[in-house]
Amino acid sequence: MEWSADGIILATRKHGESSLILEAMTRERGRHLGLVRGGRSRRMQAALQPGNRVALVWRARLDDHLGLYAIEPLELRAAQLMTSSTGVYGIQALAALLHFLPERDPHPQLHDGLEAIIAHLHEPLVAGALMVHFELQVLAELGFGLDLTxxxxxxxxxxxxxxxxxxxxxxxxxxxLPYAPRLLPLPPFLAPEASPSRVDGMPSELSGRLPDRQALEDAFRLTGYFLDRHVLAPRLLQMSPARDGFVEAIRRHLQEAESG
Structure with missing residues (x-):
């Protein structure tokens, strides 16, 4: 068995003395794992960082085997991601979300959304809005979509x-209105009548009026509630610390922008 595709590196973990198991998100084959022999070498370290886009060739004797990856770097974005707290926390939070998807199950919209967010992780307000849309899409693809129409x-x-x-x-x-204390706020930028965003590179399916700080906090509260209810609590899990760090980094940025 063999296939080739472009992928976005989500995470790696050690395997043996010199190899790595690489987790990547591909458009046609979803979240896919494979072994990279010699992946812990100094020569390969820069290429095998989360957020990088790479060309993958996967080979295995049988389709259900772990298989081997051959890697060719295409776009090394990890260094830029490490320059901001939203980049550091954001890529980890995205990987944690995608880990809930069944392995090898294609989710092209999430792949495209991942590409869009990575391109804007250095822009906190845009990254926050995109992350909320991404979390809503994850809920939908797991069968727990919200109806906000x-x-x-x-x-x-x-x-x-x-x-x-x-x-x-x-x-x-x-x-x-009579039940407002028991309901969750719906931020205006998630409502169906929200005007299209003018942010370059934001996919049309994720577009919406960019939020202010309160709207963004309400949005993360909304998605966090349903992620916990449908995805985390049934697995006896807590929210990813990286997600908490990402939300806090955006909150600090917006507070500083308002006070400055």
Whole structure:
């Protein structure tokens, strides 16, 4: 068995004295693992860092084997990611999210979303908005998608300001006001009427009006609630520390921008 594809490195772990097991995200084959012989050598260290884009050739005797990777660097982005706290925490948080996907199950939208976020991790506000959309897409691809297109009570598609924590559906202001303390805020940039973003390189399916600090905090609270409920709690897991670090790094940046 053999295939070749471009991939984004998510993580590595030691194997034996000189090799690594590499975890990469590919567009057609999803999250895929393989052994890199000699991957711990000084010569290969720079190429095998999370966030880098590489050309992969995977070979194995049988399709269900771990297989061997041959690696060719295409875009070494790890050094740039290490220059900002949003880059350091962001790539780890993304890898932790993608780890919940079944191995070798293709998710092209998540692959493309990953590429978009990595390109903007040095821009905290844009990275935060993209990360929220990415978390919503992960929930959807795992079968727990939120319905933010219309009000669960009235069917209205405008003035959607809440989300039901039980159903994961949007609720309009009029229907939700009596129950507001029990509902989650729906940030304006996630509502269907949000205007398209003008950020270069943001995929159209992820576009939306860029948020202010409060909207972004509400958005992370929203996605964090449903990630915990549907993905983490059933596995007896806690939220990734990298995700907490990413959210805090963005919060600090926006606070400094407001005070400056």
């Amino acid at each position: 219309e009000c669960a009570a009235t069917g209205r598609c405008d003035d959607l300001v809440y989300v039901s924590p039980k159903s994961g559906r949007a609720v309009c202001r009029e229907a939700g």
